[in-house]
Amino acid sequence: MDKFVVSGGVPLSGDVIISGAKNAALPILFASILTAEKFELTNVPNLHDIKTTLGLLAELGITSEKTSEGYILSASAITSTTAPYEQVRKMRASILALGPLVARCGEAKVSLPGGCAIGARPVNLHINGLQQMGADVTVEHGYIVATTHGKKLQGAHIIFDTVTVTGTENLLMAAVLAEGQTILENAAREPEVIDLANCLIAMGAKISGVGSDTLVIDGVEFLHACKHSILPDRIETGTFLVAAAVTGGQVRCLNTSAKLLEAVIKKLQDAGAAIEITEDSISLDMRGRKLKAVNVKTAPHPAFPTDMQAQFTVLNCVAEGTGTIHETIFENRFMHVPELHRMGADIELEGHSAIVRGVKTLTGAEVMATDLRASACLVIAGLFADDETSVNRIYHLDRGYEQLEVKLSKLGANVKRVSA
Numbered sequence: 001m002d003k004f005v006v007s008g009g010v011p012l013s014g015d016v017i018i019s020g021a022k023n024a025a026l027p028i029l030f031a032s033i034l035t036a037e038k039f040e041l042t043n044v045p046n047l048h049d050i051k052t053t054l055g056l057l058a059e060l061g062i063t064s065e066k067t068s069e070g071y072i073l074s075a076s077a078i079t080s081t082t083a084p085y086e087q088v089r090k091m092r093a094s095i096l097a098l099g100p101l102v103a104r105c106g107e108a109k110v111s112l113p114g115g116c117a118i119g120a121r122p123v124n125l126h127i128n129g130l131q132q133m134g135a136d137v138t139v140e141h142g143y144i145v146a147t148t149h150g151k152k153l154q155g156a157h158i159i160f161d162t163v164t165v166t167g168t169e170n171l172l173m174a175a176v177l178a179e180g181q182t183i184l185e186n187a188a189r190e191p192e193v194i195d196l197a198n199c200l201i202a203m204g205a206k207i208s209g210v211g212s213d214t215l216v217i218d219g220v221e222f223l224h225a226c227k228h229s230i231l232p233d234r235i236e237t238g239t240f241l242v243a244a245a246v247t248g249g250q251v252r253c254l255n256t257s258a259k260l261l262e263a264v265i266k267k268l269q270d271a272g273a274a275i276e277i278t279e280d281s282i283s284l285d286m287r288g289r290k291l292k293a294v295n296v297k298t299a300p301h302p303a304f305p306t307d308m309q310a311q312f313t314v315l316n317c318v319a320e321g322t323g324t325i326h327e328t329i330f331e332n333r334f335m336h337v338p339e340l341h342r343m344g345a346d347i348e349l350e351g352h353s354a355i356v357r358g359v360k361t362l363t364g365a366e367v368m369a370t371d372l373r374a375s376a377c378l379v380i381a382g383l384f385a386d387d388e389t390s391v392n393r394i395y396h397l398d399r400g401y402e403q404l405e406v407k408l409s410k411l412g413a414n415v416k417r418v419s420a
């Protein structure tokens with residue numbers, strides 16, 4: 001299993017090119033199931049989750065060809081409607097096969113994704129929505145088994161109990177080929193949901209309310225070919241900005257957009273960072289400035305994203321003062337805290353909050369990455385710490401950050417990938 005060895009103490013400096021967003025690329029790859037015509041994607045990040053998704057799509061009969069710009073997919077024939085456990089267990093987003101398969105083929109058998117490090121993550125809202133659209137859905141031997149008995153899905157009025165990102169995406173993809181009108185209320189408004197909706201519209205889907213919490217979808221007979229560019233990764237952008245702030249450096253993120261992460265940028269400014277924004281870049285300068293602790297409360301977009309929570313936990317660890325991090329989305333997303341303790345951080349956990357008191361130094365240690373963003377947080381801690389930090393189990397990082405060690409090294413960091 002690969003690990004990162006990080007030698008801290010170097011302020012990051014320079015430009016970094018931001019990749020396409022994992023959380024937009026995954027649902028949009030699954031949208032390829034919805035058309036028999038050519039489906040072309042650009043700005044697709046080179047990540048393990050993308051490989052897993054292409055592998056799963058191949059099992060369903062969908063071919064993909066790598067081009068200089070991205071991928072061309074073809075779902076001219078769907079040869080299987082089963083997403084097997086072997087694939088789904090590698091990546092929870094595989095649940096996104098469910099809605100499009102039922103919409104196009106009238107049936108699907110998708111392994112139930114298991115619990116994971118950040119919380120139970122049930123999929124009851126995905127299942128309830130499909131049932132409201134007329135599908136029979138049961139859970140058998142660890143699989144979600146859905147069928148429309150040869151009929152089309154029917155439009156329905158669905159009100160989500162909780163804002164769910166992949167739940168909204170799954171039902172949006174189901175609704176575009178359903179008979180009649182579907183209304184999704186209390187829908188997620190994350191930029192990645194908007195990117196998916198825009199891609200579906202480019203394929204001929206009829207969707208209104210994009211960007212709001214109510215999506216109205218008028219089902220169409222079929223969707224056609226399209227070419228779509230994946231939006232920039234706001235979480236990768238935020239991660240580099242925090243890394244620059246924590247190391248007291250200066251970094252410019254290119255090929256990104258400040259509009260995607262306004263809540264994060266506001267918190268960085270509150271923490272004392274100087275930020276400059278252009279149409280497609282964000283620069284952060286922390287040189288000669290004092291990092292101040294900030295209070296953070298995670299919530300659905302446009303509020304502060306849970307996927308930036310761990311990175312702000314480490315920011316507070318080395319800032320002046322005390323900051324509280326309140327996690328409202330996932331019930332178990334503080335797995336990085338015991339690892340940060342091993343590096344000398346002063347953090348007290350109280351239910352869903354972490355009270356973080358800033359310390360002057362962190363010390364390098366052997367630490368264990370437990371999930372994707374916890375891993376990023378530990379790498380940032382290593383960039384600040386005295387001596388050497390080994391971040392073990394970085395396969396989590398490879399799921400969601402493209403060549404993190406290469407990008408950090410170009411900014412002057414000492415980060416090496418070591419294969420065990």
Ligand SMILES: CC(=O)N[C@H]1[C@@H](OP(=O)(O)OP(=O)(O)OC[C@H]2O[C@@H](n3ccc(=O)[nH]c3=O)[C@H](O)[C@@H]2O)O[C@H](CO)[C@@H](O)[C@@H]1O
Pocket residue numbers: 023026092093119120121122123124125126162163164165166167192306307329330331
């Ligand atoms: C691939 C992808 O896009 N992943 C993102 C997506 O995950 P994901 O879509 O899995 O997260 P959700 O938005 O669905 O989860 C939000 C909350 O709703 C709950 N819930 C969800 C579905 C359901 O059927 N029942 C239910 O109770 C979850 O347990 C959680 O407490 O949004 C999360 C929240 O922004 C991000 O952290 C993930 O990076």
Ligand SMILES: C=C(OP(=O)(O)O)C(=O)O
Pocket residue numbers: 023092093307372373400
């Ligand atoms: C939790 C995340 O991803 P996933 O939903 O794919 O596990 C994430 O991107 O931080």
